[in-house]
Amino acid sequence: MFPKPIEKQSRAAQISYQTLLPIALLLWLGPLLAVALFSVKPAADFTNANYWGMPSSFEGAFNYGQVFFNSDMPQYLLNSFLITIPTVIGAVALSCMTGFALGIYKFKSNIWLFFMFVAGNFVPFQILMVPVRDLTLQMGLYNTKTGLVLFHIAFQTGFCTLFMRNFIRALPFELIEAARVEGISEWRIFWFVVLPLMKPAIAALSVLIFTFIWNDYFWAVVLTQGAESQPVTAGITSFNAQFRAAYQLMSAGSIVAALPPVAMFFLMQKHFIAGLTLGAVK
Amino acid sequence: MSAIDTPEQESWFHRNQQRIAPWLFLAPGLLFFMVYVILPLFQSFNLSLYEWDGLGAAEYVGFRNYEDLYWEWVDRDAFYVSLKNNLIWLILYLAAIPAGLFIALFLNQTVWGIRLYKSLFFFPFVISQVVVGLVFTWFYDPTFGLLNEFLGFFGLGPLNVLGDERFVTYGIIFAGLWPQTAYCMILYLTGLNAVDPEQIEAGRLDGAKGGRMLWHIILPQLRPATFIAFVVTIIGALRSFDLISIMTQGGPFGSSRVLAYYMFEVALSEYGFRMGYGAAIAVVLFLIMLCFIAYFLWSMYREEKGH
Numbered sequence: 187m188f189p190k191p192i193e194k195q196s197r198a199a200q201i202s203y204q205t206l207l208p209i210a211l212l213l214w215l216g217p218l219l220a221v222a223l224f225s226v227k228p229a230a231d232f233t234n235a236n237y238w239g240m241p242s243s244f245e246g247a248f249n250y251g252q253v254f255f256n257s258d259m260p261q262y263l264l265n266s267f268l269i270t271i272p273t274v275i276g277a278v279a280l281s282c283m284t285g286f287a288l289g290i291y292k293f294k295s296n297i298w299l300f301f302m303f304v305a306g307n308f309v310p311f312q313i314l315m316v317p318v319r320d321l322t323l324q325m326g327l328y329n330t331k332t333g334l335v336l337f338h339i340a341f342q343t344g345f346c347t348l349f350m351r352n353f354i355r356a357l358p359f360e361l362i363e364a365a366r367v368e369g370i371s372e373w374r375i376f377w378f379v380v381l382p383l384m385k386p387a388i389a390a391l392s393v394l395i396f397t398f399i400w401n402d403y404f405w406a407v408v409l410t411q412g413a414e415s416q417p418v419t420a421g422i423t424s425f426n427a428q429f430r431a432a433y434q435l436m437s438a439g440s441i442v443a444a445l446p447p448v449a450m451f452f453l454m455q456k457h458f459i460a461g462l463t464l465g466a467v468k
Numbered sequence: 469m470s471a472i473d474t475p476e477q478e479s480w481f482h483r484n485q486q487r488i489a490p491w492l493f494l495a496p497g498l499l500f501f502m503v504y505v506i507l508p509l510f511q512s513f514n515l516s517l518y519e520w521d522g523l524g525a526a527e528y529v530g531f532r533n534y535e536d537l538y539w540e541w542v543d544r545d546a547f548y549v550s551l552k553n554n555l556i557w558l559i560l561y562l563a564a565i566p567a568g569l570f571i572a573l574f575l576n577q578t579v580w581g582i583r584l585y586k587s588l589f590f591f592p593f594v595i596s597q598v599v600v601g602l603v604f605t606w607f608y609d610p611t612f613g614l615l616n617e618f619l620g621f622f623g624l625g626p627l628n629v630l631g632d633e634r635f636v637t638y639g640i641i642f643a644g645l646w647p648q649t650a651y652c653m654i655l656y657l658t659g660l661n662a663v664d665p666e667q668i669e670a671g672r673l674d675g676a677k678g679g680r681m682l683w684h685i686i687l688p689q690l691r692p693a694t695f696i697a698f699v700v701t702i703i704g705a706l707r708s709f710d711l712i713s714i715m716t717q718g719g720p721f722g723s724s725r726v727l728a729y730y731m732f733e734v735a736l737s738e739y740g741f742r743m744g745y746g747a748a749i750a751v752v753l754f755l756i757m758l759c760f761i762a763y764f765l766w767s768m769y770r771e772e773k774g775h
Contacts, residue, residue: 187576188576191577192579211585214588214592217614217646218592221606237612238614280497284498288490297769297772299494301768302501304768305761306509308757308764312727312750312754313750314509314512315736316746317508340504340505372485401597403709419596422599422602423714426602444595447594447596448594451594459654462655463654463659463693467661467692
């Protein structure tokens with residue numbers, strides 16, 4: 187293990203490491219903790235310039251209550267879920283199939299199709315912006331959740347295909363050969379042999395895509411406008427305009443907006459990190 | 469029925485199954501990807517040769533949009549500023565890689581509770597850039613921001629980072645480095661987990677320690693992690709949009725624009741709907757990105773051949 191395990195070092199080193207850890211963490215999360223502190227302060231603290239002192243009264247329940255019952259935030263959150271979940275299902279479903287096709291079969295254009303998916307995934311959003319917005323308008327899907335979902339599914343298929351194809355490549359190919367010798371059709375091989383083995387990849391991709399889509403801001407701004415279809419990332423700007431200078435409410439709103447992917451990460455940590463670091467080790 | 473089947477009587481589909489199957493599996497994904505990613509790419513190239521307000525008829529203008537960009541470059545105007553800022557982003561954003569490695573080395577221990585520490589250090593990557601932008605806007609706030617509280621403690625400041633043309637881009641990049649460093653950290657933590665302990669022992673016996681050990685034994689084994697960190701950081705730097713949009717909207721006086729934001733501003737904001745001009749900016753951004761994409765694909769291709 188590198189660096190040398192701290193247990194094997196002097197007592198002094200151990201103690202300083204143990205004290206340094208929480209300090210480093212506090213510094214690292216400082217800006218975020220500040221927002222958390224803001225979100226439980228009463229409005230009076232900000233008018234009295236008591237920014238960093240203890241809250242003069244604990245108003246967490248009131249502030250978060252305002253966010254949930256006195257703003258469009260619940261609608262934005264619902265929109266985010268209604269955009270994110272179908273995207274996850276769609277992108278994972280499509281890429282299970284594309285990944286299978288590119289991972290199992292040998293045909294001439296295989297590597298080029300694969301590279302097309304990978305390259306497309308790296309393209310700057312702006313070069314797609316005008317045509318995609320136009321297409322969405324023409325389909326009558328501008329300012330709808332469906333319009334956003336369709337684009338997200340398509341774009342995420344690039345990354346998901348890369349992920350799935352590499353995962354399937356690492357599976358034992360003998361399994362498929364054995365099934366073919368048995369005369370099992372290709373579709374049934376996919377469904378009964380390969381798909382069950384892909385469960386970890388599906389879990390990892392699902393949490394990753396959930397986070398990516400939940401946090402998307404650019405496409406939300408380009409393809410949606412009002413509270414009826416905007417996800418929370420775009421909605422928070424209107425939320426902040428509504429509560430201008432009410433820092434305690436803006437803070438509470440930000441925390442609410444950030445929470446679902448955070449919860450997802452903590453619940454599915456193992457899968458999340460497995461997905462994110464695929465390829466980081468040989 | 470199947471009892472009388474002979475190979476010659478098998479259906480055409482059945483005989484050619486292995487040749488047709490991949491295309492059937494590919495069809496839905498490929499269709500989506502073509503319609504929403506590949507075709508729009510070419511449409512944008514085409515559109516950059518037109519002048520179009522998004523509503524009326526588009527007028528073909530040849531390379532005039534690019535000429536205009538060229539003159540903006542010569543006049544040190546918005547395009548020049550955006551391009552320059554993109555370069556600053558590209559270079560400074562790479563700091564996330566050594567910073568991530570540093571934190572990963574710091575956290576690669578097995579003391580009690582370390583798993584929770586690792587998760588909490590990774591935290592900034594999970595939250596949306598919009599929230600990161602808001603958090604840092606307040607962090608930099610000249611009246612109450614933590615930064616100025618800190619500077620005030622040393623009798624310095626106040627510093628209006630986001631309101632000052634000299635500092636604004638660096639301030640936004642610093643905010644962006646926060647989640648990006650977390651990402652690189654997790655890549656390196658995973659990489660460090662897989663480092664061969666025997667090589668470390670061998671290195672120790674040879675008297676390698678600290679920096680020399682890191683450079684000669686650890687880093688070579690972390691190459692895959694470094695490669696991915698490099699890829700995601702470059703892409704992240706060139707995609708920077710959310711933070712700029714939230715923190716400054718390109719200001720003050722357009723000094724924190726990057727190409728991604730400038731394109732949006734030109735094509736889709738109150739400043740006008742100049743779709744063709746926006747497309748031309750996007751093409752420039754794409755061509756910059758293409759250099760890196762080509763390099764990544766080339767590396768992947770070599771890897772594939774190696775197998």
